[in-house]
Amino acid sequence: MKRMLFFAGVVLLSGCSKFLDRQPLSQISPDNGFNSESELQLYVHSFYDNMLPNPDGEEKGFTSLYGETSNNIVLTGLSPQLTGNRSVPVSGGGWDWTSLRNVNYFIQNYNRGGLDTSITYKYVAVAKFFRAYFYANMVAHFGDVPFYNKVIETNDTASLNKPRDSRTLVMDSVLNDLDFAIAHLGTGKDVAEVTKWTALALKSRVCLFEGTFRKYHTEFSLPDANGFLQKSADAAQTIMNAGVYTIYKSSPEIAYGNLFSSLTVIPEEVILARQYSAALQIYHNVNYYTTAPSFGKPGLEKSLVNSYLMKDGSRFTDIPGYTTMQFYQETQNRDPRLSQTIRTPGYKRIDGNVTLAPSYGGTVTGYQLTKFVTSAANDALLHSYNPLPVIRYAEVLLNYAEAKAELGTITQSDLDLSIKLLRDRVAMPGMDMAAANIAPDPYLANQYTHVSGINKGIILEIRRERRIELVMEGFVWNDIMRWKEGHLLAVQYKGAYFPGEGNYDLDGDGATDLMIYSGTQPSTPNVQFLKLGTDVVLENGASGGNIIVNGTIPKTFNEERDYLFPLPTTDLLLNPRLTQNYKW
Template sequence: MKRIIYLALAAITLITACKKSLDLEPLSQISPNNSFNSENELRLYVTSFYDKMLPNADNEDKAFTSLYTESSDNIVLNGLDKKITGNRVVPVAAGGWNWADLRNVNYFLQNYQRGGVSPAISVKYAAVAKFFRAYFYANMVAAYGDVPWYSKPIETTDNAALTKSRDSRTLVMDSVLNDIDFAIANLPTAQTFTEVNKWTALALKSRLCLFEGTFRKYHTEFNLPDADRFLQASADAAEQLIDKGPYSVYTSSPDKAYTDLFHALTVNPAEIILARQYSTNLQINHNVNYYTVSPSFGKPGLEKKLVNSYLMKDGSRFTDKPGYAALGFLEETKDRDPRLAQTIRTPGYKRVDGTSVLAPSYSGTVTGYQLTKFVTSAVNDANSKSPNPLPVFRYAEVLLNFAEAKAELGTLTQGDLDKSIKKLRDRVNMPGMNLALANSNPDPYLAGQYTHVNSANKGVILELRRERRIELVMEGFRWNDLMRWKEGHLLTEQFKGAYFPGAGNYDLDGDGKIDLVIYTGNQPAVPDAQFLKLDVDISLENGSSGGNIVVNPNTPKTFREERDYLFPLPSQDLLLNPNLKQNPNW
């Protein structure tokens, strides 16, 4: 019988079902003498990892991916996170330097065999635990670099372990590889989006090895070895999943397949490898509708450079068009990669289950490029009322990981692109990516952003970064992508939105009605329009002479190349453990 476990309910499930056998003690204090005596007890314990260690909808500090929110140059808000402005400070305590989840995993791995459950049964639960330990440490290394490696729970009397120094990144990541390889070898192959399986472990390996390989390649200042070894491991893991796994790119019709994947109220098991689920009936929801349509969460919108990066529908580059930089909203959104119209409001947009055509609402977006990805029916617009599942691992990411790893290795072929990127392009009826053409004519617009790409594969690497940014927008990858590519300088550039030639009346969707009035002086009388006062409600690059919207024009941004690719350790931990050393220049 198929067993469905709602990841969002994992902790509740654990507490309820474990009451008798675990006596409701904290996980770190469960006695091995009265626990782990059956497969059910093993299963219940590892179920707790899902809720505690996977990212949730509104917290991007837990893992590689936050679910729909991003602090980067993809999604712009009317207030900027400190890591975007360069104003991060050394925290006093906690932050991301928290080891409680690791202790719970290590406690299980130390004790799961003591109950006498057959090794043939218990090994798959050990594999789940090692999956999560690999997940935990990959994220810690991405944030902090060198970290102490712990393979067993630390007792309060173990002063040597409590005061150990940071282990080298190379040692930790080799240990991570051992864990994830164990998980791949011992997890079941049955397709399920509610629990990790062999395919989830392969997806994680492709992700963490791509991060590590490209970080080591581009961050030569750290003098880290084996970049190609990690890139090859990423490519191999992705290819194994592609060739042998049960997943595929979801398709329906090109004008809605991409967006349908994200606003559906049930998981699409063909493409979603692992998801966090929500339920209106159980009153466990997230907030994406409210986030995108209300003025209360910073009025998020796509940034101009990302919008410019979407290709034309015929595969040509938008930024090669004469005068592209001064096109109004109606013209710039015409005949583009269909994913643009399935990510933001463009002319003709209707809400899910709605009948009215809606222009972008400037009460809900600070850039004019109002988000629609993940946005469901208007009945879910109230605070914390969105019930749709959110992907944690998606097959599309694996395809992108495969192509990028091969490109960075210099082994990418046209056949590799056809088995990966072409599937994503086919979903929206876009031309496939041509390896020879991309490398013979690298895009100068992208080359101006990604300043460290210099190889025979420069053109295709730039195109793969374009593809990744577009396909995975709002899924929380952009910060780590910029960090591993050593392109933090992009965060310091002025964030921009749509272009307007100045004050005036604007028909944003071409229906003959005025949707937006930008004015000076007194507000004019225009029926059913939105009103923005120039230099009060909206700022344009050249003031009354027009230009792109500029967001947070008076907020300075910095990125220190010698410091900001790693996070600082908390000062309290440095005091408690004198053997810990702070990251450089913090």
């Protein structure tokens, strides 16, 4: 629980020009602070609590630890990002600079106590890690942003009113900060502390985003896409070669699910995590989120369910009639990660002995989430306390494979060192590069429209693997943005297939679990009821089809505008040298 104590001096404020000139409201000030290692440690602990992703939902479009939406998870409602109703905020909207100000304050003042660099540099390295983390997120969402590496004084008009710096300058600075962190952080493993390995993993993530963004977003004319991709692969390979981490394995039928439901961190794979505690009453909400209707009844989207391979490695979408398969049939003999991500036939709660079908009171698509879900004893509001990974080794392996594939340098050996380890966990066949490139999956090609060249097939397969392995971990929005596939956000979201009204045995045990009806509700006991047209909407009405979610709400994505977020109007007024993003 080292990282879950909030530092009293950090307050959450927004607006660049208004707040960059304020001193931290803390117990540590230029007059009395940073005289001991414990004071340095106290200050940097605030960065973990205030800058790492929050658990419950995608706040302002930034990542969450299980509450992602986009085209992976469907809810009863749609965010403005999915309906085309995004607007320029008056303030906020992610344009928040308080965290940066606190980081820069530390970097500028850490040496006031005269401590030796053998003590101070590891804390400076943590601060620079978080400055890189901050700016990588800001660039991903806003593009060009002002770069500040110092505390702004109230009379520093030039700094307070500086224009946006170029993306290239800011990202070069991000890499400099990460390289400092890598050089000065410890080499031990610690899921609660930033280490050399954490910094290398972040470098791999950041460089993969930037490299692919520059490659696919040619409209921005950004240089050196391949340079960033190579840095991503190199950072990942450094971790891989060190042998410090591995992919957690137990039984193929439970290993993937156990990684996320475990009440203690699994350090062989998890590099950095947010930790919680029942004893200290520090909770998150994942059980309630997945079982109660209050959070929009989340469920996997149909295209993601279709993307899971068969257990023998063949493509589900190559099977004749796959589009009209009902729930029981479509969940048989699939990649075991499907049954460890949603309720499938035979599902039982942890510590439970009752087989449960999907509850339509907890999912709008019929594909009810189980990833991260623990015992039913934790189902109450704010009662979950399993750790939530922020960075894990599986992502590092995926970053390595994707960066090499995008560079055009990937080999079968590279896949065997990376993707095969993820497949081995669930006893799935490895990825075959030659087969993938000879016959690229048309189902995936229809989604990822900008992929081309001799490695088209393997890039598509790596994207499949990434979407499945990292679902609910907060990556999907940034992945869609960097690949320039925003059109996926405008597709009608769908759920399970039903041929129409009738009785349905969802788990194949011979008993009716669900009745879709019209008119008066039947009185059959121990059955879920969905009134057609009211509780559930099917594509073709009484003639059946896939569940349609929010079918009356238009979904649009502006290709010229929506890959970047708008700057708030208040900040544009306070600093007339700032410019708004294109088309906003």
